Amino acid sequence: MRNPSVWLAAFCVAVGIAATAAVPDAAARGRVGERLAERMALRRTLPVDPAALPANVRVWRERAYGSDPAQRYDVYAPRGATHAPTLFLVHGGGWKRGDKAAANVVAAKVEHWTAQGYVVISANYRMLPAADPLLQARDVAAAVAAAQRDSAQWGGDAGRFVLMGHSAGAHLSALLAASPDLLAQANARPVRGAVLLDSAMLDTARLMAASHGRLYDEAFGDDPAYWRATSPYAQLRAPGVPLLAVCSSRRIESCAQARDFVAHATRLGRRAQASPQALSHGAINAELGQPSAYTATVDRFLRSL
Structure with missing residues (x-):
C-alpha cells in the first residue's frame, strides 16, 4: 500500500x-x-483544512478564556450573523487528549450548522494528568462564559447557547447541563440545552463500582464522593434544560447509560430523549452534520429549543 x-x-x-x-x-x-x-x-483525527470551510464563514482562532495555553476556543460564524444561536462543541479523547480544531470535531458540523445560521464554537480545556474531569468541566464553563461575553463580536446571542460534546466531552457537557451550579460559578448564563454524543460515563458512580477499564481509573480515581461529584446522573436537578443523549448501539455501556440517564431526567420533570444510532463511536462524532436521518434528529431537537 x-x-x-x-x-x-x-x-x-x-x-x-x-x-x-x-x-x-x-x-x-x-x-x-x-x-x-x-x-x-x-x-x-487531523486538524480541519481551512480551505475546506465554507466561504461564507468567518473564523476567530485561539480566543483565550484563561492563562493556560489549553484554555482557548475557536469561533466559526456565518457572515452577517446577528443574534444567532450558538452550538458550543466540547471534544472528546478520554479526558487526556483531543483538540478543538480536529476535522472530526468541527468539519461537518460547521458546514451544516453555519448554513442554518448558527455560530459554532469549539473549545479546548486542560486535560489529564494536569486537570481532573471536574476541573475540566470548570474550564468548559469558563469558556462558555467568555464566549457569551464576547458573542456580539461575531453576531451571536449570549442567551442562545447549546452544548454539544462527544465521548469525554459529552460527559463534561452532561455535567454542566445536569446542574446549573458549575456554569453559574463561572458567571456563565444558562444554556438552552445539551446534545450528548455517545458518552458511557453518565452514571459515574455506578460504572466505577462495576468492572471497567484503566482509563476510567486514571480519570476518576477510587473516591466514591468524587464519583458522585463528577456524575451527571447524581448531579441532575430539576428544573433543567432539555437533553438529547445520542448513543452507539454497537457499544456495550453507552446506550444503557443513555437510557437510564434519560429516564432519571424524565422522572425529575425534564425533557429528555435517547437516540440510539447504529454507528461506531467515532462515526457518531465525525458524521454528524452530514445528510442523514441521524443529523435530522439532532436538527429537530435544536429547533425545539
Whole structure:
C-alpha cells in the first residue's frame, strides 16, 4: 500500500481482530474492541483544512478564556450573523487528549450548522494528568462564559447557547447541563440545552463500582464522593434544560447509560430523549452534520429549543 495511513489503518484492524479474539469473555472483548476503535479514530483525527470551510464563514482562532495555553476556543460564524444561536462543541479523547480544531470535531458540523445560521464554537480545556474531569468541566464553563461575553463580536446571542460534546466531552457537557451550579460559578448564563454524543460515563458512580477499564481509573480515581461529584446522573436537578443523549448501539455501556440517564431526567420533570444510532463511536462524532436521518434528529431537537 502506498498510502501509509491506509496501511496503518489496515494493520490496526488486523491487530484489533487478533487481540479481540484472544480475549475469552464477551464483555471484555467488547471493551478491548472499543479501546482499539478509539485509538484508530484518534489516528485519523487531523486538524480541519481551512480551505475546506465554507466561504461564507468567518473564523476567530485561539480566543483565550484563561492563562493556560489549553484554555482557548475557536469561533466559526456565518457572515452577517446577528443574534444567532450558538452550538458550543466540547471534544472528546478520554479526558487526556483531543483538540478543538480536529476535522472530526468541527468539519461537518460547521458546514451544516453555519448554513442554518448558527455560530459554532469549539473549545479546548486542560486535560489529564494536569486537570481532573471536574476541573475540566470548570474550564468548559469558563469558556462558555467568555464566549457569551464576547458573542456580539461575531453576531451571536449570549442567551442562545447549546452544548454539544462527544465521548469525554459529552460527559463534561452532561455535567454542566445536569446542574446549573458549575456554569453559574463561572458567571456563565444558562444554556438552552445539551446534545450528548455517545458518552458511557453518565452514571459515574455506578460504572466505577462495576468492572471497567484503566482509563476510567486514571480519570476518576477510587473516591466514591468524587464519583458522585463528577456524575451527571447524581448531579441532575430539576428544573433543567432539555437533553438529547445520542448513543452507539454497537457499544456495550453507552446506550444503557443513555437510557437510564434519560429516564432519571424524565422522572425529575425534564425533557429528555435517547437516540440510539447504529454507528461506531467515532462515526457518531465525525458524521454528524452530514445528510442523514441521524443529523435530522439532532436538527429537530435544536429547533425545539
